[in-house]
Amino acid sequence: MTERIDPLSLRGSQRVNMINVPGSTERILISSAQIQQRVREMASEIERDYHGPLYVVSVLKGAFIFVADLTRAIQSIPVRIEFMAISSYGNQKTSSGQVKVTRDLDVNIEGHDVLIVEDIIDSGVTLSYLKRLLEQRHPKSLAIATLLDKPERRKAPVDVKYIGFQIPDEFVVGYGLDYAEDYRNLPDICVLTPEG
Ligand code: PRP
Numbered sequence: 001m002t003e004r005i006d007p008l009s010l011r012g013s014q015r016v017n018m019i020n021v022p023g024s025t026e027r028i029l030i031s032s033a034q035i036q037q038r039v040r041e042m043a044s045e046i047e048r049d050y051h052g053p054l055y056v057v058s059v060l061k062g063a064f065i066f067v068a069d070l071t072r073a074i075q076s077i078p079v080r081i082e083f084m085a086i087s088s089y090g091n092q093k094t095s096s097g098q099v100k101v102t103r104d105l106d107v108n109i110e111g112h113d114v115l116i117v118e119d120i121i122d123s124g125v126t127l128s129y130l131k132r133l134l135e136q137r138h139p140k141s142l143a144i145a146t147l148l149d150k151p152e153r154r155k156a157p158v159d160v161k162y163i164g165f166q167i168p169d170e171f172v173v174g175y176g177l178d179y180a181e182d183y184r185n186l187p188d189i190c191v192l193t194p195e196g
Pocket residue numbers: 059060061062063086087088089090095118119120121122123124125126127177178
C-alpha cells in the first residue's frame with residue numbers, strides 16, 4: 001500500500017544546512033532507510049505481477065537512482081533497462097507545461113511488458129504524454145511506477161500502478177531529484193525551502 005507522508009509528522013524533523021546554495025535550507029521528508037524499505041516492497045509487488053522479461057523504461061534524469069535501486073531489488077524475473085529523457089521543467093521550480101523528448105528509446109517495445117519508472121508525478125503532464133507516446137508502439141502491457149506522487153497538483157489524469165509515497169505539495173530534492181541540477185546526490189528526499 002502507498003505510504004502517505006503526513007506534513008504534521010514533519011514538525012521537529014531534522015534540518016540540514018544546504019550545501020553550496022546560499023539562502024536555502026532543507027529538512028528530510030523521507031529518509032534513505034524509509035526509501036530503501038519501500039523500494040523493496042515495490043519490487044516484491046512487481047515480481048508478483050510479471051513473469052518477465054520486463055522492459056523498464058527509465059525516465060532520465062530524475063529516476064536514475066530509483067531505477068538503479070528498484071531493478072536491483074527485482075531478482076525473480078528478467079529485467080531489461082532502457083532509457084529515455086524527457087524535459088518539462090527547465091531550471092524552474094514549476095513545470096513549464098511543455099514536454100520534450102530529448103532522448104528516445106533505442107529498442108522496439110512492441111509485444112513486451114513495459115514499466116515506465118519515474119521519480120515523481122506532479123502535474124501528470126509528463127507521464128500522460130509519455131504513456132500516449134509509448135502506447136502507439138504497441139507494447140503487450142504498459143504501466144507506470146513512481147517513487148513519489150503529489151496528487152494535489154495533478155492537472156492531467158494518469159493511471160499509476162505502483163506508487164512509493166504520496167507527498168504534500170512541497171518542493172523536494174535528493175535521491176535523483178534536483179533543483180536547477182543540484183542536490184540529485186542527496187541520499188534522502190528533502191524539502192527545499194528558501195530562508196525568509
Ligand atoms: C520531473 C520528473 C518528471 C516530471 C514530473 O522531471 O522527473 O519527469 O518532472 O512532472 P509533471 O508530473 O508535472 O509532468 P524534470 O523535467 O524535472 O527533469 P529531470 O528528471 O531531468 O530532473
